[in-house]
Structure formats: C-alpha cells, structure tokens
Amino acid sequence: MDFKLLPSKWLSKKNSLSASRDNSSELNEHKEEHPVYSLQSEMNRLFDDFFRATEMPMLGRSFALSPFTAFEHGLTPRIDVRETDKELRISAELPGLNESEIDVSLSRDMLTISGEKKQESEQNVKGWYRMERSYGSFTRSVSLPCEVEQDSCSAVFKNGVLTVSLTKTPQAQTSTKSIAIKKE
Amino acid sequence: MTSAIAERKKEEIATPQSGEPIRNRRVFVPLADIYETKDRLFILADMPGVDEQSIDITLEKNVLTINGFTTPNTENELKLVHCECPEGNYRRVFTLSEEVDRDGIEATVKNGVLKLILPKSQKSMTRKIAVKSE
Numbered sequence A: 001m002d003f004k005l006l007p008s009k010w011l012s013k014k015n016s017l018s019a020s021r022d023n024s025s026e027l028n029e030h031k032e033e034h035p036v037y038s039l040q041s042e043m044n045r046l047f048d049d050f051f052r053a054t055e056m057p058m059l060g061r062s063f064a065l066s067p068f069t070a071f072e073h074g075l076t077p078r079i080d081v082r083e084t085d086k087e088l089r090i091s092a093e094l095p096g097l098n099e100s101e102i103d104v105s106l107s108r109d110m111l112t113i114s115g116e117k118k119q120e121s122e123q124n125v126k127g128w129y130r131m132e133r134s135y136g137s138f139t140r141s142v143s144l145p146c147e148v149e150q151d152s153c154s155a156v157f158k159n160g161v162l163t164v165s166l167t168k169t170p171q172a173q174t175s176t177k178s179i180a181i182k183k184e
Numbered sequence B: 001m002t003s004a005i006a007e008r009k010k011e012e013i014a015t016p017q018s019g020e021p022i023r024n025r026r027v028f029v030p031l032a033d034i035y036e037t038k039d040r041l042f043i044l045a046d047m048p049g050v051d052e053q054s055i056d057i058t059l060e061k062n063v064l065t066i067n068g069f070t071t072p073n074t075e076n077e078l079k080l081v082h083c084e085c086p087e088g089n090y091r092r093v094f095t096l097s098e099e100v101d102r103d104g105i106e107a108t109v110k111n112g113v114l115k116l117i118l119p120k121s122q123k124s125m126t127r128k129i130a131v132k133s134e
Helices: A013-018 A021-029 A035-053 B004-008
Strands: A079-083 A087-093 A102-107 A110-117 A127-131 A136-143 A154-158 A161-167 B032-036 B040-046 B055-060 B063-068 B079-083 B089-095 B106-110 B113-119
Touching (some): A079 A136, A102 A161, A110 A161, B040 B089, B055 B106, B063 B113
Antiparallel strands (some): A079 A087, A087 A161, A110 A136, A127 B032, A154 A161, B055 B063, B063 B089, B106 B113
C-alpha cells in the first residue's frame, strides 16, 4: 500500500520529502487541487486576512514602517512618493473620480487628499454579480519629509492618477549637513 | 470572508493564460464591478493610468480579454522613496454566457475606469406570451 495515501501522512513533511522525485513533482502539480492543500491555503488566507483586518502594527504588513505608511481601509488611495533634490512628487491612484471631486490641501507639513467616490450605476439595476470596487468618502494625509514652498504646489489628474508636485524650500534642499567626527 | 483590505491589494496574475510575456512587467487583475439591468450587462474595471489608446479588448469565441498597458515612468531623476502602486499592466479574462449579443459590445474609458456594456441578445430576453382564447 502506498503510504502517501494514509490520511495521517498527508500533512507530514517527512513523507513528501521521502517521496521520489517523480512523485513530488506530480504532487506539486496537483497541489492546488488537493483537498488538504486547499484547506491549508484557505486557513493561511484567513489568518492573513485577520491580522490585516485588525491592523495590528506588529503583525500586519504595516510592520515595515515608513513615514508615509497609513492604516488602510476601504477606499484609502494608494500613493507613490518620488523625489529629486528640489521636488517632491506624490501620485495617488484614484480611478473613477472626476478632478472636481478631489480635494487636495496642504498645511505646513501635511498633504491631505480627500474626496468622495459616488456609485455611478445605471437606473433599474436588476442584480449584482460582483462588487469589488469601493465607494464612499475617503481621506489620506501624508506627513511630508521636508519643508515645501506653500505657494508652488501643483496637481494634475489624468486617467485616474493624481500627481501632486511640491517644491522643497531652499533650506530643505541644503539641510543635509555632514558632521565631523573627532578623535578623542 | 475577504476583508476590504485583502481585496484592495493589487492582485497579481500568478500564471498568465497564454504563455509568458516577453517583457518582464508585472500584470495585475483590475478590480471590477459587474451588474445587470433588464437588457444589458455592465462591467466596470478600475485601471488607473490607462487611457483609451492603451486598452486592448479582444473577444475570441466566448472569452473576453481585457488588457491595459500603463506607460512606465521614465523620469530617471525622480527617485522612488515610497511605493504602494507598483508599475505594471492589467489583464482580466471573462467568459461570456450565451445571452450576450457579441456584436453590440461597447467600451468606454474615463478617469481610469473601463466601462463595458454588453447588450443581451434578443432571444435570451424573457418574452411574454399572449394567451389566446380558443
């Protein structure tokens, strides 16, 4: 009798290691279909979802703390931050919004993008098959890593991507200072 | 029990259906809404960064494939310091049922959202049958 077929051996690592090369490749091929593997991957997914949903900073993916990291929910737009020596450029993915529905504001060291995405479905909807996109109001604040000129802020919205360009202040551009190390 | 966050994550296609692409770019599955009215089906797909010239929709038999291509950022002097929207193309494949009228499919794109209108064919629509008295 093939030992692999014993239910108690299904999950044992040793067993899959001892399987011959041909068998293990076959096993990998059918991994997705195998009931035990699919149960295992479903369990892993549930755990992942749980830790993400509870937003535990140590366990979720927000562990990798960056100055721009935000606790995400529902509609929080995803952002990219790029910079040069003189400029800071923040782009946000906001598909399905008009430029008039987006509000960008800048306080001293905080850039806030907010707005409301309205559901624009036809009248007389008979039924929904899938609803993966989110609707509603959102806001995201980004604390800026350096001082920026308050007057030279520009924003462009194209194809669902908002790009905000900010100019760094002259002080911020030259703020890096090397510190001399003395020998005692 | 898929949480909103898990769904929002940019999901990558694990195995492209039709061979490997030549260019090494990531391919994401755009999030989509699908709903129907009495005579039409609607598909809305979020594809930020894509315009009408960079979308390719094909219908082969009953397989509808949406490909969206984004333009890579070529400004080299800009240094990426924080990334949540990795660059890549979009691809999603739908299998259409018999009820869709293949010739009347319309597609529009606005603000990074693709809207597909699939009219239902006449024969699949429910008809009321008049009952005559003999």
